Amino acid sequence: MLPGVALERDVPARMRDGTVLYADVYRPSSGGPFSVILMRLPYDKTQAQSLTYRHPAWYAARGYMVVVQDTRGRWRSEGEFYPFAHEAEDGYDTAAWAASLPRSNGRVGMYGFSYVGATQLQAALGRLPGLRTICPALTGSQYYEGWAYNGGAFALAFNASWATMLAMDDARRAGDGPATRRLNAAFLGAPGFYGHLPLSEYPPLKGSGYGGYFFDWLAHPSYDGYWRRWSVDEDYSRIAVPALHVGGWYDVFVGGTVRNFEGLRRSAGSAEARSAQKLLVCPWYHLPWTPLTGAADFGKEARNVVDGWQLRWFDQFLRDEDTGVLDAPATVFVMGENRWEDYGAWPPEGTEPRDYHLRSGGAANSRYGDGRLDEEPPGEEPPDVYTYDPLVPVASAGGHSCCFPVVAPMGPADQAAVEVLNGVLVYTSAPLQRDLTVLGEVTLTLHAATSAPDTDFTAKLCDVSPDGRSTNVQEGIVRARYRDSLSGPRPVPPGEVREYRLSLGPTAHTFRAGHSLRLQISSSDFPQWDRNLNTGGPPGRESAAEARVATQVVLHDRAHPSRLTLPVAPS
Incomplete structure (x- = not known):
C-alpha cells in the first residue's frame, strides 16, 4: 500500500507510571539503521496532521523512521487526557523509547504544529541525549498569554471551539454516541454559542461529562501557578x-x-x-x-x-x-x-521605531470621522469619546484566532462593516509617498479613561489601499485590570486617565506607496475575545443582566501622546 515503506500499527510504549501509549511506526522497507522523527499528537495518529504536512510515508521514503504517537488519553493510548499536564514526562519517555526501536540509530528529531509544537517543547525540557532537534510549528511559548488569554482577555472563539473539539473526541473514544453527536453539532455550530453568558455555564460543555479543563481555564483568569508550571518561556x-x-x-x-x-x-x-x-x-x-x-x-x-x-x-x-x-x-x-x-x-538589524500619533478634532468615530495618524506630535486638542455596550459588541472581522475559519475569526478581512461604527475610533495616515516596511513587534501607547471599574481596549492595524479597502494586519487587546500585571489584577479608578500599552504582535508587512496606515480603537473584538462586562466582577461568572455600558475617552494631546509605534526597516 505504501511503496518502499513498512508500516507497523499500534506499537506500545510504556511510560514511567505504567501507562501504555500507542504509536504507528513507518520504516523504509530495507536498510538501516535510521534516524527517527517523532510526532506526538492528541488528534489521531493515523492522520498525523496531514492536513498541513506531507504524510509520514513521504519522510520514510526519504530514509527516516517516522513514529506517530497518540498522546496520553487520546484515541488509542491509555490514561486520562488533560491538556499539557503529562507532555514533558511522556515526551521524554517516548523519545527515549523511539531511540531504542529496532533499526533506529538512536538519533531522534520531532515535528508537528499547534499542540504538537507544545509536545516537542515540553519533551525538550528534559534534555534527553538522544533528542537531537525539534521543529515546533505555529505554537506558543506558554499556555496563558498568547494561548488561553491575550492581555488578560479570554481568547473565546479559539478556546471554546478547541475544548469542544477535544471533548467530542473524548466522547467518541468513550463510545458515548449521544454525547459525540451533540458535541460534534456544537463544534460545527460553535459561533452560535459564543454569546452565552455566563461563560462558566458554556452550554456545549456544562454537564456533558467532557472538556472540564475549559472551566479550569476560566477559573484561572490571571497568570498564576496553574499556568506557570507549563511555561516554556519562564x-x-x-x-x-x-x-x-x-x-x-x-x-x-x-x-x-x-x-x-x-x-x-x-x-x-x-x-x-x-x-x-x-x-x-x-x-x-x-x-x-x-x-x-x-x-x-x-x-x-x-x-x-x-x-x-x-x-x-x-x-x-x-x-x-x-x-x-x-x-x-x-x-x-x-x-x-x-x-x-x-x-x-x-x-532585523537596522529597523528603527517610528511613532505615528493619534490626532483628531475630537470626532474620530468611524472611518467618516476626523481621526488621523501623524508623525507630528499633538499640541492641545480634544479627546475622542465613544461608548461600549457589552451586549452589542463590535464583531470580529478576520484576526488571529484558531483553528478553523468556519468557527473562528481568522486571517485578513475587509474591515468596512467594522469601520462604519461610531463605537470604533478610526485614525488614518495620509497616503504614503514611498513603500514602508514594518518588521517586528507593533505596539500602541494609549492614554485613556473609562467610566467603568474595568473594561477592555482593543487596537487593530490595517492597510488601506488606494481604492479605500481596509484590511487588518495585526491586532491586540488589554483588559484594564491587567494593565500593570497579568498576575496581579487591579480595578481602574473610574474617570482617571491611565496609560495602557498594547502589543499588537509581530509582523512583516510592506505598506505600498499610495496606501495608508489605519488604526482602529474600540473595546471589543468579539468573538475573538470574550466581552468585558465593565463591572470589575469575576470573569466568566457574570450574566448578561449584569453588563454595564461604559463611556470611553481616548486622549491625544501634548500631555497624553497616544501613539502607534512601528519597527520600520531602512528605505
Missing part, C-alpha cells in the same frame, strides 16, 4: 537542542513562535543550541497552509514550503549534512511585497 536555558521555529503571520500563536526563537537564541542551555535556532514565518493562519489566506491571495511564493525545510533540517541535525538551513537565522515572508527575505537576526 526559563529557556532548560532547552538545549537546535530548533526550527515555523510560524504564520496570521496565526494565533505567532507571538509565541517568535518569542521562542528569540528566547532560545539568547538563552538556550548550550552555545551549540543558541547558534542553531531558525525562524521561518509564512503568511498563513493556523490552517490550511496555502497562498489563499482569508481575503488575501499572497501568490505562488506563499505555497507550502514547510516539508522541504523540515527535510533539510533533519538532514542537517540527524545526518550531519550541511544543507544550508542556518545560512540565515530568519527567513520570513514579507506581505505586501509577497516575497521571501533572509535576515541575520529578528527583529
